[in-house]
Amino acid sequence: MIEIKSCDGRVLYTAQSADDVRAALEEAVEAGADLRGAYLRGADLRGAYLRDAKNAELAIAMTRIIPDTGPIIGWKKCCDGRIVQLRIPAKAKRSHASGRKCRSDRAKVLAVFNSDGTPATEAVSLRDLNFRYVVGETVVPQVPFDDNPWNECASGIHWYITRLEAEAHF
Numbered sequence: 001m002i003e004i005k006s007c008d009g010r011v012l013y014t015a016q017s018a019d020d021v022r023a024a025l026e027e028a029v030e031a032g033a034d035l036r037g038a039y040l041r042g043a044d045l046r047g048a049y050l051r052d053a054k055n056a057e058l059a060i061a062m063t064r065i066i067p068d069t070g071p072i073i074g075w076k077k078c079c080d081g082r083i084v085q086l087r088i089p090a091k092a093k094r095s096h097a098s099g100r101k102c103r104s105d106r107a108k109v110l111a112v113f114n115s116d117g118t119p120a121t122e123a124v125s126l127r128d129l130n131f132r133y134v135v136g137e138t139v140v141p142q143v144p145f146d147d148n149p150w151n152e153c154a155s156g157i158h159w160y161i162t163r164l165e166a167e168a169h170f
Contacts, residue, residue: 065161066094066102073110074102074159075166076133078123081115083166084133086159095149095156100165103156105145109133126169 066072072088086107088094093105112120112135125131133139139157146154160166 063098064096065100066096072161074104074107074161075163076123076157076159077126077166077169078112078133079126079129080124082120082123083113083115083163084109084123085111085113085163086133086139086157088157088159093145093147093156095147097150097152099152100160101152101158102160103145103152103154103158105156106138106140107157107159108138109135111135 069090071090072094074086074088076084076086078084087110088104088107092107094102095104096102112123112133114120122132122134125133128142131139131142141155141157143155145156148154160169
């Protein structure tokens with residue numbers, strides 16, 4: 001269940017699915033609702049029409065999990081259970097949809113770990129067996145980065161914010 005709450009904690013809308021959230025938000029926008037303070041964690045806003053919403057930028061910003069500026073450490077799972085530690089540079093393009101999987105237009109490979117935790121020098125992508133992550137190198141996607149954050153599986157270097165999430169990736 002997903003709740004849209006006011007800033008004082010009152011439940012404004014309760015939704016059972018992402019479609020219900022979109023419908024509730026669109027209804028709220030049509031009624032001139034002010035989204036300042038709306039609690040949207042877990043809300044899937046794909047397809048929501050928010051153009052005329054008051055404070056929509058703030059509501060959307062509250063769902064963001066990665067900073068717009070500064071470097072970030074990211075984690076990625078590769079073949080044979082290897083885990084890659086990445087540094088996403090401050091100037092890298094970055095995005096994520098409504099989940100915790102993130103993408104960037106480049107990343108520096110800081111370290112690679114075997115499934116038993118011992119260091120390795122490189123890892124092979126789960127998606128493209130020709131794409132390698134080599135310690136010390138900067139990787140970029142072979143297809144230009146897709147700026148649309150809602151295209152979660154689009155081109156980019158995919159990563160998670162925590163190592164645990166990367167380890168749990170299918």
